[in-house]
Amino acid sequence: MANKIRVTVWNEYRHEKSEESIRAIYPKGIHGCVKDFLDTHDDLEVRIAALDDPDQGLPDDVLNNTDVLMWWGHMAHGDVDDALVQRIKKRVYDDGMGFIAMHSAHMSKPFREIVGTSGKLLWSDDQHELLWNVMPAHPITAGIPEHVDLGIEEMYGEPFMIPQPDELLFISWFEHGYVFRSGCTFYRGRGKVFYFQPGHEACRSFYNEYVQKILYNGIKWAAPTAFGDAMHNCDYRKNIV
Ligand code: ZN
Numbered sequence: 312m313a314n315k316i317r318v319t320v321w322n323e324y325r326h327e328k329s330e331e332s333i334r335a336i337y338p339k340g341i342h343g344c345v346k347d348f349l350d351t352h353d354d355l356e357v358r359i360a361a362l363d364d365p366d367q368g369l370p371d372d373v374l375n376n377t378d379v380l381m382w383w384g385h386m387a388h389g390d391v392d393d394a395l396v397q398r399i400k401k402r403v404y405d406d407g408m409g410f411i412a413m414h415s416a417h418m419s420k421p422f423r424e425i426v427g428t429s430g431k432l433l434w435s436d437d438q439h440e441l442l443w444n445v446m447p448a449h450p451i452t453a454g455i456p457e458h459v460d461l462g463i464e465e466m467y468g469e470p471f472m473i474p475q476p477d478e479l480l481f482i483s484w485f486e487h488g489y490v491f492r493s494g495c496t497f498y499r500g501r502g503k504v505f506y507f508q509p510g511h512e513a514c515r516s517f518y519n520e521y522v523q524k525i526l527y528n529g530i531k532w533a534a535p536t537a538f539g540d541a542m543h544n545c546d547y548r549k550n551i552v
Pocket residue numbers: 385414415465510511512
């Protein structure tokens with residue numbers, strides 16, 4: 312199929328290597344698990360990248376040939392190179408690359424740099440989570456029921472220090488009374504950004520069929536759209552009296 316969407320799934324990939332209990336859940340790493348379910352879609356071309364790869368997994372020839380970058384990080388946000396963060400931001404703002412921040416990527420350097428706030432939130436132990444679909448007309452929520460029972464997930468709660476989202480797609484309920492804006496979109500420059508909360512390394516959300524569908528829909532939505540010619544090709548001043 313022509314014009315496949317080129318997806319790069321970036322993972323810090325540290326928990327899976329250092330903790331047996333996490334490796335048991337995601338033996339190929341979280342990025343390997345995400346790639347496996349995305350590979351069932353023949354309109355995607357998926358590759359994986361990790362923090363400890365050369366150039367932190369994103370040399371120019373990879374980043375510049377990525378339509379949608381997915382990001383999972385947690386324990387090593389500070390190790391991500393600041394120059395790489397600026398290259399990612401530029402790809403989103405100027406070239407329209409999509410960026411999908413998964414779970415603890417709310418505190419990642421690229422997410423914070425792209426949306427412009429700290430990304431801090433209320434946090435607690437693992438609890439039963441219901442993910443409520445509050446914008447059923449959006450392409451990312453297509454085919455998703457009114458709520459998804461995720462079982463046990465890590466509690467993320469409000470206040471969540473993000474800009475007011477351009478679109479709020481999901482709100483989560485946690486059994487001890489917390490709520491969280493668990494699916495949000497942001498438009499930045501020419502690019503689109505989707506933040507999605509499920510995906511703690513010790514839980515199994517990436518095996519949930521609806522989580523998988525939401526992420527696939529998110530890629531389709533975040534992929535760059537075709538742009539018209541830039542204004543400098545048109546001498547608009549001639550029309551000003
Ligand atoms: Zn977590």
